[in-house]
Amino acid sequence: MIKTRTWIILFAALLAAAALFWWLLGRRSADGTTVQIIHDGQVIREIDLAGVKEAYEFAWEDAAGNRNLIRVEPGRIRVTEANCPDRICVEHGWLSRELPPIVCLPHRLMIQWKEAAP
Numbered sequence: 001m002i003k004t005r006t007w008i009i010l011f012a013a014l015l016a017a018a019a020l021f022w023w024l025l026g027r028r029s030a031d032g033t034t035v036q037i038i039h040d041g042q043v044i045r046e047i048d049l050a051g052v053k054e055a056y057e058f059a060w061e062d063a064a065g066n067r068n069l070i071r072v073e074p075g076r077i078r079v080t081e082a083n084c085p086d087r088i089c090v091e092h093g094w095l096s097r098e099l100p101p102i103v104c105l106p107h108r109l110m111i112q113w114k115e116a117a118p
Contacts, residue, residue, distance in 0.1 A: 034114040035077055035095060037070070039107075046114060049075050066107040077111060079104065 033050035036043050037060070044060075055073040057080065068089065069081035079089040082104055089104035101112035 032113075033075070036112055036114050038110045038112065047072060047077065049077060060109065062107070066109075068104055068107060068109055070111070078102065079111070082107070 034046055034048045037045040037047070039060070039062070049072070052072055052074045055071065057069055057071045059067060059069050061067040065083075067081075067083045068079050071078050071080045076094045078094045079092065079102055082089050084104055084106040086106065089102050089107075089109070092099070092102045095102055095111055095113070097113065101110050103110045
């Protein structure tokens with residue numbers, strides 16, 4: 001027969017694991033659909049992909065003539081055109097949680113998922 005103290009420890013451990021799981025799940029879904037477009041370390045635009053109803057494109061361009069065409073669809077975002085030499089940002093495809101952020105290093109532009117506030 002298992003002692004009462006053992007049951008209490010098992011119950012407390014299970015409760016702590018459930019609380020940790022709930023907290024992690026809440027953090028992920030809090031801003032889980034918002035992306036940030038960052039240039040030179042500064043957030044220049046935030047888009048909640050869950051709120052996008054129709055697909056659209058917009059061009060980002062800086063004073064030096066660096067240009068990226070960004071496509072936004074319900075639930076996803078990507079760079080479709082860029083005038084940088086390597087075009088790695090275009091080849092990256094749609095932003096995914098399983099892949100690193102979309103980065104255009106020559107233009108110092110990045111598209112990433114917004115981190116949930118602690």
